[in-house]
Amino acid sequence: MLHFDNLNKLLNLHAFEKITTMQLLPLKNYDISIGPVKDMMPLFFEKHHFTKVFILVDEHTRGLCLPYFLQQEFAFFKDLRIIEIASGEHRKSIKTCTFIWHSLMEGGADRHSLMINLGGGVIGDMGGFCAATYMRGIAFVQVPTTLLSMTDASIGGKLGIDLSGLKNLVGVFADPAAVWIDPYFLKSLSVRELRSGLAETIKHAIIADPQLWEMVKAINSPETADWSQLLIPSLRVKQQIVEADPFEKGIRKALNFGHTIGHALETYYLETDTPLLHGEAVALGMMAEAKLAVSEGLLDQSGFEDIIACLKKYYAEVTPPKPDPKKLLQLMYTDKKNKGGKIGFALPTGIGKVRVDCFPEEGAVIDAVGELWQV
Ligand SMILES: NC(=O)c1ccc[n+]([C@@H]2O[C@H](COP(=O)([O-])OP(=O)(O)OC[C@H]3O[C@@H](n4cnc5c(N)ncnc54)[C@H](O)[C@@H]3O)[C@@H](O)[C@H]2O)c1
Numbered sequence: 001m002l003h004f005d006n007l008n009k010l011l012n013l014h015a016f017e018k019i020t021t022m023q024l025l026p027l028k029n030y031d032i033s034i035g036p037v038k039d040m041m042p043l044f045f046e047k048h049h050f051t052k053v054f055i056l057v058d059e060h061t062r063g064l065c066l067p068y069f070l071q072q073e074f075a076f077f078k079d080l081r082i083i084e085i086a087s088g089e090h091r092k093s094i095k096t097c098t099f100i101w102h103s104l105m106e107g108g109a110d111r112h113s114l115m116i117n118l119g120g121g122v123i124g125d126m127g128g129f130c131a132a133t134y135m136r137g138i139a140f141v142q143v144p145t146t147l148l149s150m151t152d153a154s155i156g157g158k159l160g161i162d163l164s165g166l167k168n169l170v171g172v173f174a175d176p177a178a179v180w181i182d183p184y185f186l187k188s189l190s191v192r193e194l195r196s197g198l199a200e201t202i203k204h205a206i207i208a209d210p211q212l213w214e215m216v217k218a219i220n221s222p223e224t225a226d227w228s229q230l231l232i233p234s235l236r237v238k239q240q241i242v243e244a245d246p247f248e249k250g251i252r253k254a255l256n257f258g259h260t261i262g263h264a265l266e267t268y269y270l271e272t273d274t275p276l277l278h279g280e281a282v283a284l285g286m287m288a289e290a291k292l293a294v295s296e297g298l299l300d301q302s303g304f305e306d307i308i309a310c311l312k313k314y315y316a317e318v319t320p321p322k323p324d325p326k327k328l329l330q331l332m333y334t335d336k337k338n339k340g341g342k343i344g345f346a347l348p349t350g351i352g353k354v355r356v357d358c359f360p361e362e363g364a365v366i367d368a369v370g371e372l373w374q375v
Contacts, residue, residue: 023232025239029175032155032239034231037069037143037182044178050114050139052079054107056100056127058087061119064188065145069118081107085123089270089278092122092161094170100130104138114139114177120146120193121153121278125168128159132174139177145185147197147227148279151204151234154179156242156252165270166334167263173247181235183227194222195314196279199258201230202314203286204237206307207254207346207354212237217310253356256337256346258286261369264331265323274320283315284372292368293347296360303350322373325366332365 022035033040057066062084070077083103085096104113117127117140124142131140144154160171186194198219205213212233219225238255245252262278262285269276276284290307293299299307329343337344342359349355 025232025235027175027239027243030178032179032181032235034181034183034235036184037180038071040178040180044141044180048114048139048177050112051110052081052108052113053077053116054081054083054104054109054113055116055118056083056085056123056130057118058085058091058123060087061123061145065118065143065185068184069143083107085126087119087122089122089162089266089275092126094161094163096126097130097161100127101134104130104134109134109138111135111138114141116141116143118143118145119149120144121149124149124154125159125171126161128174128176129161129171132159132172137174142176142179144179144181146189147186147194147222148200149197150181150183150186150231151197152200152238154181155235155238156255157246165267166331167267168336169334181231183231186227191221191223192277196277198222198225198314199279199283199286201234202310203255203257203282204234206286206348206351207257208237208241208352209233210352213310213351222314250356253337253344254346254354256344256356257348257354258282258289260332260335260337260343260345261285261288261328261365263335264328265320267331268323268328269320272320276318276320280315280318283311284318287311287315288368288372289345289347291371292345292360292364293349295364295368296347296358298347298349298355298358300350303348306351307348323369325369328369329362329366 022033022039025032083100085091115127115131115138117124124144128140128142131138142154144150157173157175159174160168163169202216205216215230241252241255259282262282265284266276266278266281287308290299290304294304332343335343343365345358345360346354346356347358
């Protein structure tokens with residue numbers, strides 16, 4: 001079992017001030033830029049030249065984000081093709097990938113073409129996967145347009161799709177050429193989507209950053225939160241963790257807090273009348289896994305209450321019907337973090353502290369999930 005105490009000290013967080021103009025978070029292989037996207041494009045296209053540019057959108061980002069994205073009409077968009085897919089997690093499938101690969105082929109994409117993924121985590125994960133596999137890999141840029149994809153999904157090089165309803169079962173690790181984060185896109189997001197995105201920032205705070213935790217607790221509501229203040233420290237947690245452990249051998253597993261139960265819940269409700277958004281499922285997952293941390297003797301009661309109070313503040317209304325515990329457990333047994341037939345968890349031991357490679361007994365997992373429907 002690996003224990004990471006005070007991850008924030010290890011990671012040198014809070015090196016950035018409020019976003020005023022474009023800010024750079026440099027990684028080893030690419031940069032994350034935060035600010036107006038129009039400032040990022042000229043710099044990027046000065047350095048990189050492409051035969052064709054393809055932009056992947058869904059019906060929402062085509063209408064709400066693409067006009068803003070293209071407003072400069074730079075010369076590099078001359079040979080531009082738009083690939084549009086339908087939105088939704090259930091489209092994150094091999095069938096949609098086949099459509100995207102065909103669109104690239106029919107549009108004349110060669111190894112020197114660029115794919116820009118303009119959308120939420122579904123577009124980023126699947127568009128990145130298609131780009132990383134088309135002709136054994138073409139360049140791609142992630143332009144996240146949801147809070148969840150800005151703070152989490154667009155960084156770290158995890159790309160993939162769902163298979164037979166199982167989340168992210170097929171995929172690759174591959175770095176984008178760049179990540180462009182423009183908070184302007186948040187303006188058209190629904191309150192529910194903003195709340196969903198907030199869950200990953202809460203997770204980053206719990207596993208690594210007590211200072212961010214205080215900021216998160218002080219938010220009145222996600223729609224009025226000052227995201228220019230919150231985005232950078234949240235991104236910083238993910239950026240530094242994935243830099244330290246790109247292929248999830250150790251410290252990166254900390255990012256899975258809330259996700260073992262969260263992914264099972266998300267999958268469970270996907271084909272029902274009450275599907276959960278990714279962040280909603282992760283929020284419920286964090287509540288159950290915080291309980292599990294208590295029953296495993298890792299987290300004290302006051303730490304638990306602190307975490308639950310914060311999560312309840314934003315997610316008290318997320319109340320899907322009680323799931324069948326056996327089916328949920330079956331889903332957890334397909335999780336990629338498992339080892340030797342045991343379900344793997346990353347559990348908090350306090351704010352800013354986390355333990356990975358925890359393998360609690362089945363009964364404790366069922367009890368922790370059951371608690372979600374007790375109150
Ligand atoms: N790769 C990773 O490390 C990682 C991490 C976390 C989550 N994910 C994945 O991300 C996905 C969830 O991402 P998501 O929450 O962004 O969901 P999503 O991509 O489904 O987007 C949510 C909805 O918001 C719409 N939308 C996008 N941008 C908009 C905007 N600016 N204004 C209005 N509507 C907009 C989309 O069309 C969609 O309907 C899941 O598949 C999850 O597995 C990946």
